[in-house]
Amino acid sequence: MNFYRFVIxxxxxxxxxFFKYEVIGAENIPDRGNIVIASNHKSNLDPIFLAAAIENREIAAIAKKELFKVKPLGFIxxxxxxxxxxxxxxxxxxxxTILRSVRDGYVLGIFPEGTRIKGDxxxxxxxxxxxxxxxSKSKVVPVSIISKYKLFSKVIVYIGEPISFEEHFKEKLSNGDHERISQEILEVIKQNYFKYSK
Known part of the structure; x- marks a missing residue:
């Protein structure tokens, strides 16, 4: 067992x-192919809940560089x-480096908003x-994490079906175009969040 799988x-x-943890839609993570996982981000626990939900692939994620200045944390x-x-x-x-990780078979994990947005x-x-x-010519798997983040409370990780953006792969897109596409994905995450929050 490698270090990654041990920690997962x-x-x-x-x-x-410590939580009533439930994963819905795990079958929506393809065993192969270029995949980006996009999830909402409301707590420092989200990376743990997200990583624990993905059993068939290893995630390569992005984090702010400041975290790597803390030596033990940066190493891990x-x-x-x-x-x-x-x-x-x-x-x-x-x-x-990020694009190479996708080519090497890792699933790329991203929080679209770039920071934590608490509450609903x-x-x-x-x-x-x-x-x-x-x-990276990837499909996007939208993930919604629903939780109050209190010990022994319910946690739902809802994994949606992959979304293809192949029609844009050969287009020259502006920053505004990219923001619009990212927002489209976030809207799917948002819809599923409120659907399973009920």
Missing amino acids: NIFKGFSKI LKKLHVMPINREKPDVSTIK SFGKAKAGLSVFTIK
């Missing part, structure tokens, strides 16, 4: 012991395929989700 098993145990994040990024101005080498509110999607989706 810890995440699963944590989620099931790298072992878990998490890549540092300057959220305000990502450099070319970082973008290439949603922010505005950043262009980055669309940029990485189009450049």
Whole structure:
């Protein structure tokens, strides 16, 4: 068992012991092919809940570079395929590394809003989700995490069906186009969030 899978098993145990943890739609994660997972982000627990839900693929995620300055945390994040990024101005080498991870078979995990948005509110999607989706020629799997984030409360990770954006792969898209596509994906996440919040 590699380090990634070892830690994911810890995440699963944590989620099931301390929460009423339920995954819906796990079959919507394809066993192969380029995939970007896009999820809402309301708590620091979201990466744990999300990673624990994906059993058939390994996730390569993006996190703000400041987290990597904390030495033990930075080491662990790298072992878990998490890549540092300057959220305000990502450099070319970082973008290439992220795209390479998708080509290498990892599922790319992204929080479209780029930061935590607490409560039942949603922010505005950043262009980055669309940029990485189009450049990596991936399908997007929308994920909605529904929880009050209190011990022993219910947690639902709803995994939607993959969405194809193949019609845009050969187009020259503006930043506004990318923001619009990212927002379309976030709207799906939002709809499923409120559907399963009831």
